[in-house]
Amino acid sequence: MPAQTQQHAHHDFDFSAWAQQQLAQVEQALTDWVGVGAPAGLGEVMRYAVLDGGKRLRPLLVLAAAQAVGGHGQAALRAACAVELIHAYSLVHDDMPCMDNDVLRRGKPTVHVAFGEARALLAGDALQAQAFELLTPHEDQVPAAIQAQCCRILALAAGAQGMAGGQAIDLASVGRQLTEAQLRQMHSLKTGALLQASVQLGAACGQVDAQTLSALHSYAQALGLAFQVVDDVLDVVADAATLGKTPGKDAACDKPTYVALLGLEDAQALAQDLLVQACEALQRSGLADTRALLALAHQVVGRSH
Amino acid sequence: MPAQTQQHAHHDFDFSAWAQQQLAQVEQALTDWVGVGAPAGLGEVMRYAVLDGGKRLRPLLVLAAAQAVGGHGQAALRAACAVELIHAYSLVHDDMPCMDNDVLRRGKPTVHVAFGEARALLAGDALQAQAFELLTPHEDQVPAAIQAQCCRILALAAGAQGMAGGQAIDLASVGRQLTEAQLRQMHSLKTGALLQASVQLGAACGQVDAQTLSALHSYAQALGLAFQVVDDVLDVVADAATLGKTPGKDAACDKPTYVALLGLEDAQALAQDLLVQACEALQRSGLADTRALLALAHQVVGRSH
Numbered sequence: 354m355p356a357q358t359q360q361h362a363h364h365d366f367d368f369s370a371w372a373q374q375q376l377a378q379v380e381q382a383l384t385d386w387v388g389v390g391a392p393a394g395l396g397e398v399m400r401y402a403v404l405d406g407g408k409r410l411r412p413l414l415v416l417a418a419a420q421a422v423g424g425h426g427q428a429a430l431r432a433a434c435a436v437e438l439i440h441a442y443s444l445v446h447d448d449m450p451c452m453d454n455d456v457l458r459r460g461k462p463t464v465h466v467a468f469g470e471a472r473a474l475l476a477g478d479a480l481q482a483q484a485f486e487l488l489t490p491h492e493d494q495v496p497a498a499i500q501a502q503c504c505r506i507l508a509l510a511a512g513a514q515g516m517a518g519g520q521a522i523d524l525a526s527v528g529r530q531l532t533e534a535q536l537r538q539m540h541s542l543k544t545g546a547l548l549q550a551s552v553q554l555g556a557a558c559g560q561v562d563a564q565t566l567s568a569l570h571s572y573a574q575a576l577g578l579a580f581q582v583v584d585d586v587l588d589v590v591a592d593a594a595t596l597g598k599t600p601g602k603d604a605a606c607d608k609p610t611y612v613a614l615l616g617l618e619d620a621q622a623l624a625q626d627l628l629v630q631a632c633e634a635l636q637r638s639g640l641a642d643t644r645a646l647l648a649l650a651h652q653v654v655g656r657s658h
Numbered sequence: 659m660p661a662q663t664q665q666h667a668h669h670d671f672d673f674s675a676w677a678q679q680q681l682a683q684v685e686q687a688l689t690d691w692v693g694v695g696a697p698a699g700l701g702e703v704m705r706y707a708v709l710d711g712g713k714r715l716r717p718l719l720v721l722a723a724a725q726a727v728g729g730h731g732q733a734a735l736r737a738a739c740a741v742e743l744i745h746a747y748s749l750v751h752d753d754m755p756c757m758d759n760d761v762l763r764r765g766k767p768t769v770h771v772a773f774g775e776a777r778a779l780l781a782g783d784a785l786q787a788q789a790f791e792l793l794t795p796h797e798d799q800v801p802a803a804i805q806a807q808c809c810r811i812l813a814l815a816a817g818a819q820g821m822a823g824g825q826a827i828d829l830a831s832v833g834r835q836l837t838e839a840q841l842r843q844m845h846s847l848k849t850g851a852l853l854q855a856s857v858q859l860g861a862a863c864g865q866v867d868a869q870t871l872s873a874l875h876s877y878a879q880a881l882g883l884a885f886q887v888v889d890d891v892l893d894v895v896a897d898a899a900t901l902g903k904t905p906g907k908d909a910a911c912d913k914p915t916y917v918a919l920l921g922l923e924d925a926q927a928l929a930q931d932l933l934v935q936a937c938e939a940l941q942r943s944g945l946a947d948t949r950a951l952l953a954l955a956h957q958v959v960g961r962s963h
Contacts, residue, residue, distance in 0.1 A: 388818060390818065390819045391817075391818030391819065391823055391826070392818070392823045392826050392827050392830075394826050394827070394829070394830045395818050395822065395823055395826035396818060399818065442783075443783075446779055446780075446783060449779065451774075451775035451776045451779060452776050452779065469756075470756035471756045471757050471829055472826065472829070474751055474754065474756060474757065474779070475751075475822050475825050475826050475829070477783075478747075478748075478751060478782075478783075478786065478816075478822050479817050479818040479822035479823070479826075481783065481786050481787065482786070482813050482814075482816040482817030482818070482820075482822060483813070483817050483818065484813075485790050485809050485810075485812070485813035486810065486813035486814055486817060488809065489806050489807075489809045489810035489813065490810075492803065492806070497802040497803040497805070497806040497807075498797065498802040500802070500805075500806035500809070501794050501797070501802040501805035501806050501809070502794075502802075504790050504793065504794045504805070504806070504809045505790075505791065505794035505795075507790070508787050508788070508789075508790035508791035508794060509787075509791055511783075511787040512696075512784050512787030512788050512791060513693060513695065513696030513697070513700050513701060513704060513784040513787070513788065514695045514696060515787075517700065517780050517783050517784035517787060518696055518697045518700055518784070520780050521696070521697050521699050521700035521777065521780050521784075522697050522699070524699070524776055524777070524780070525697075525699045
């Protein structure tokens with residue numbers, strides 16, 4: 354099954370051309386929107402945190418899902434940018450001294466190193482607010498029902514029952530031994546919630562039945578978990594230049610990881626297994642064209658940074 | 659004019675009974691909603707930051723404005739809580755060591771003192787997300803158009819062109835001499851934006867024409883500025899027990915204040931002048947019942963803490 358779906362992904366569909374086209378749109382929109390109209394001392398920090406960096410996995414998931422369901426184009430582009438702003442703000446705050454105290458991100462000094470803690474804190478706060486602003490343009494641009502639903506999806510994924518909640522569990526777990534179930538729960542909130550929200554946001558830009566939505570949910574869940582497992586693997590096997598951040602950091606901080614829990618080989622096998630689950634979910638979805646979603650799953654598991 | 663409107667406020671309308679009834683609803687809703695479903699280590703911090711404290715001026719403004727325009731009740735209650743969550747998160751982050759480094763708030767240890775910086779940061783982030791979650795319940799509870807508009811109003815007021823932007827300007831202004839125009843601009847963002855948003859949110863829960871909206875906008879603008887002027891006055895004349903926070907702090911930090919700029923008497927006169935402006939705007943609004951809004955303006959200028 355994975356070999357077959359992989360072939361399908363590689364031969365029938367030029368993922369790289371698709372991604373390049375989508376990314377050009379996203380980068381342009383982010384450049385046009387992020388921190389524009391902010392006071393000088395704040396706007397530049399917001400733009401530093403968001404522009405020229407990141408794989409834009411979440412925006413691509415939004416756009417791939419929106420394309421699969423025939424969703425509203427302007428709504429999808431705004432949702433793609435909004436979820437990236439939430440992701441970017443979370444990195445800014447996570448890197449701060451009171452959290453992970455990291456100095457390197459995407460090969461650049463982290464925001465608080467470059468601009469100081471106060472401006473890092475404020476820029477993160479402002480980016481979260483701007484995410485919801487992007488989702489709610491005037492009604493002639495995006496139907497109000499889509500705006501409201503996207504805000505709800507993103508707020509739930511970003512908040513205490515999603516990403517921020519996962520961060521809190523992560524914080525409380527340093528130096529403690531977690532079971533696989535606890536580790537899975539923590540990551541399903543910390544990184545999984547926003548990845549799942551990306552797929553949900555894309556789906557919310559169109560009309561889908563409950564069965565399709567459930568299949569997309571399974572896809573997103575498997576992909577979110579695979580992402581974290583691969584992250585843990587790369588933290589062990591990659592070097593700083595490839596990774597663009599400090600490797601070996603999680604292990605050094607005595608943070609629980611899938612590699613620590615399962616060993617390297619079993620963690621790698623788990624990632625492959627989750628890829629199969631994601632592909633199967635897409636086949637169950639009943640959607641005609643899931644090639645971009647399929648390719649994104651392969652990319653998440655096959656990435657080297 | 660102010661004497662007359664004050665009489666009107668005091669004799670025809672039992673503001674204290676009205677406020678007590680509204681506040682009971684708000685407190686109940688906040689108790690039911692804030693941090694519920696959050697991981698244990700995060701939910702308690704969110705609740706500490708929000709419950710049992712604060713004058714709830716912003717929620718009262720939302721509810722008073724919604725009542726004046728005959729707005730949707732459930733939408734107004736949710737907006738009232740949402741704006742309070744944004745206010746509460748901003749206090750948590752502002753009090754942190756990298757910002758104002760304050761240890762006392764509403765007579766209690768500030769959040770980072772009680773729970774540590776990391777959890778203070780996360781709880782603030784989660785409160786902001788929850789504000790937008792509260793604004794976007796399922797469609798059968800609040801019409802989607804109101805949900806979308808409220809999200810937009812709150813996002814703009816909280817973000818880089820509102821509260822966070824004002825904070826950034828404040829941060830950059832420490833130790834510098836500002837003109838009255840610059841000081842007014844800074845405060846109109848830092849505290850004014852959220853107070854104005856409160857009135858806008860209430861108005862968005864109903865249907866109002868452009869003239870009424872413009873009058874409400876003038877009311878909110880005068881009230882927001884009056885609030886800050888009175889804050890600066892109280893920082894000089896009140897003691898810690900009455901104020902519930904450290905007095906004289908702004909002056910000690912060499913922060914620009916209206917008292918420093920105008921002197922105590924002229925600052926007090928400015929507050930009275932702004933009260934008159936707010937009352938006149940309400941008379942221009944064409945709304946039948948603005949008694950709660952009127953009483954709130956008197957309360958803001960007459961408060962002792």
